Amino acid sequence: MDGMVYGIDLGTTNSAIAVYEKDESRILKNMDGDEITPSVVFFTGLDSSGNDDSLVGIQAKNSAATAPEQVVQFIKRFMGFHGDAYNFTAPSGKTYTPEMISALILRKVCKDAEQYVGEGSVQNVVITVPAYFDDARRTATKQAGKIAGLNVLRVINEPTAAAIAFGLDINESGKVLVYDLGGGTFDVTIMDINDGNFDVVATGGDAQLGGVNFDQKVLALILRKLAEQGCEIDDEDDALMADIREKAEKTKLQLSNVETARPAFMVDGKTYRTEITREEFEKESEPLMQRTQFLLNEVMTAATLSWGEIDHLLVVGGSTRMPMVKKMLENLSGKEVVYKVDPDTAVARGAAIFASTLEGDSDGNASPGKELEPYSSISQKISISDVTSQSLGVVTLDGNNMNHHVNTVIIPNNTKIPTKKSVVVYTVTDNQTHIRVEVTEGNDPELEFVRVIGSSTLSIPPYPKDSPVEIIYAYDPDQTIYIEVIDKVTNISLGAFQIDRASNMTEEEVKNATSIVGQATVD
Numbered sequence: 001m002d003g004m005v006y007g008i009d010l011g012t013t014n015s016a017i018a019v020y021e022k023d024e025s026r027i028l029k030n031m032d033g034d035e036i037t038p039s040v041v042f043f044t045g046l047d048s049s050g051n052d053d054s055l056v057g058i059q060a061k062n063s064a065a066t067a068p069e070q071v072v073q074f075i076k077r078f079m080g081f082h083g084d085a086y087n088f089t090a091p092s093g094k095t096y097t098p099e100m101i102s103a104l105i106l107r108k109v110c111k112d113a114e115q116y117v118g119e120g121s122v123q124n125v126v127i128t129v130p131a132y133f134d135d136a137r138r139t140a141t142k143q144a145g146k147i148a149g150l151n152v153l154r155v156i157n158e159p160t161a162a163a164i165a166f167g168l169d170i171n172e173s174g175k176v177l178v179y180d181l182g183g184g185t186f187d188v189t190i191m192d193i194n195d196g197n198f199d200v201v202a203t204g205g206d207a208q209l210g211g212v213n214f215d216q217k218v219l220a221l222i223l224r225k226l227a228e229q230g231c232e233i234d235d236e237d238d239a240l241m242a243d244i245r246e247k248a249e250k251t252k253l254q255l256s257n258v259e260t261a262r263p264a265f266m267v268d269g270k271t272y273r274t275e276i277t278r279e280e281f282e283k284e285s286e287p288l289m290q291r292t293q294f295l296l297n298e299v300m301t302a303a304t305l306s307w308g309e310i311d312h313l314l315v316v317g318g319s320t321r322m323p324m325v326k327k328m329l330e331n332l333s334g335k336e337v338v339y340k341v342d343p344d345t346a347v348a349r350g351a352a353i354f355a356s357t358l359e360g361d362s363d364g365n366a367s368p369g370k371e372l373e374p375y376s377s378i379s380q381k382i383s384i385s386d387v388t389s390q391s392l393g394v395v396t397l398d399g400n401n402m403n404h405h406v407n408t409v410i411i412p413n414n415t416k417i418p419t420k421k422s423v424v425v426y427t428v429t430d431n432q433t434h435i436r437v438e439v440t441e442g443n444d445p446e447l448e449f450v451r452v453i454g455s456s457t458l459s460i461p462p463y464p465k466d467s468p469v470e471i472i473y474a475y476d477p478d479q480t481i482y483i484e485v486i487d488k489v490t491n492i493s494l495g496a497f498q499i500d501r502a503s504n505m506t507e508e509e510v511k512n513a514t515s516i517v518g519q520a521t522v523d
């Protein structure tokens with residue numbers, strides 16, 4: 001494999017692509033000359049062959065109010081979710097899954113970048129994901145890349161990427177807390193940066209908390225104020241709601257700079273003026289800020305660190321521009337927030353720096369390379385160690401009550417990856433013919449509080465009751481899960497498998513999706 005490797009931040013609201021060259025990370029701007037491209041797809045119609053025509057980026061975003069039924073946005077929130085509710089039917093009648101919509105965004109970002117680096121040259125990429133993304137969502141992200149025709153060498157965590165940009169570009173060291181509040185996700189990660197080593201100490205977050213939730217708070221305020229003026233909004237009126245939603249986000253952005261915003265609305269031919277203050281917005285958003293604070297404290301506890309031991313508070317993600325974020329963080333920690341990295345581009349740049357340290361092999365697989373050829377001329381050696389964001393377990397019988405199934409954690413969260421751990425379980429009847437492995441995500445012993453993310457049934461030779469079977473779980477550097485089951489009577493493997501993920505596309509579906517996305521026009 002030849003050529004450069006690129007870092008892509010595939011964001012909920014915006015995406016960006018960067019490259020690391022001549023000891024510098026550089027964003028490749030889009031056709032509009034912007035460093036970030038809105039992650040919005042507008043299906044404009046059909047081309048002469050009956051395939052879908054799409055626009056991605058600012059023009060698509062601007063069309064959200066006028067043609068909401070043709071526009072798809074915030075798709076990352078549904079990455080790795082399966083089912084009709086998450087799919088979009090395009091004008092051609094073809095169905096687009098969240099992976100396919102994301103693939104269109106990737107195609108646009110790469111196509112625009114190629115105006116600087118040459119057509120067809122963006123192939124090998126590292127894509128970032130929220131630290132809190134689980135296995136299914138990481139797999140879905142890789143599939144999106146594949147559908148876009150890319151070779152995804154690795155997926156890495158967004159806060160890790162941001163910390164790399166911070167540590168390498170700014171030459172900082174010490175314990176860094178990364179508070180990443182983007183458009184749709186919230187991550188908090190504590191890293192130890194030392195002489196090119198980036199060690200993640202602990203990570204946590206919420207994949208359903210981000211800027212859009214703050215937009216909804218402004219929206220609620222606006223609707224209340226309109227109602228006070230006797231203006232009731234029909235929330236089934238898609239065009240009107242899209243207009244109000246767009247203005248709600250604009251109001252939120254304004255309130256980061258000014259104390260009062262005055263959005264106006266045209267409803268049934270009449271103009272309504274409203275006034276929203278920063279104070280009102282902050283009060284309305286308190287539950288959201290408290291949620292991030294709660295998660296922050298959890299991660300601090302997991303890292304067994306006190307605020308006095310944190311050297312830098314790094315913020316990334318567009319939503320950290322809200323003054324209430326800085327206020328909360330500084331009150332909580334007694335430290336000053338650093339704004340040394342550009343919150344919009346740090347993730348893509350960090351991904352590009354990381355990508356430049358990867359070494360390819362003939363299968364297109366990559367591992368963090370000690371030898372830095374053939375991709376780049378990075379002069380500083382960096383190494384990265386990350387931790388798992390989710391606990392992985394297996395459904396077992398409760399030792400005290402054989403009618404009760406429980407979750408037995410095999411790999412706890414915040415374990416360094418890659419990792420491999422196992423448990424030994426015992427057959428429950430004489431001459432048992434099968435063993436069923438149900439893989440869980442979550443910490444709680446009770447099954448109602450964890451998620452079964454996949455399962456497999458394997459045959460075993462006939463043995464007496466209580467014969468031992470070892471279940472081995474491994475997390476690869478992408479945090480994808482592999483499982484092997486060993487018959488401990490003979491020490492022979494009963495089978496290794498990547499779990500059947502109910503929420504991911506099958507190989508066949510990915511193949512079909514690649515052809516549909518490949519036929520669509522993306523501008």
Ligand code: AMP
Nearest residue numbers: 011013014182183211256317318319321
């Ligand atoms: P990201 O996914 O990191 O690009 O973050 C995008 C989110 O940041 C969106 O929800 C934006 O509304 C939000 N955002 C960007 N700039 C600001 C700002 N000045 N004040 C408040 N939120 C912002």
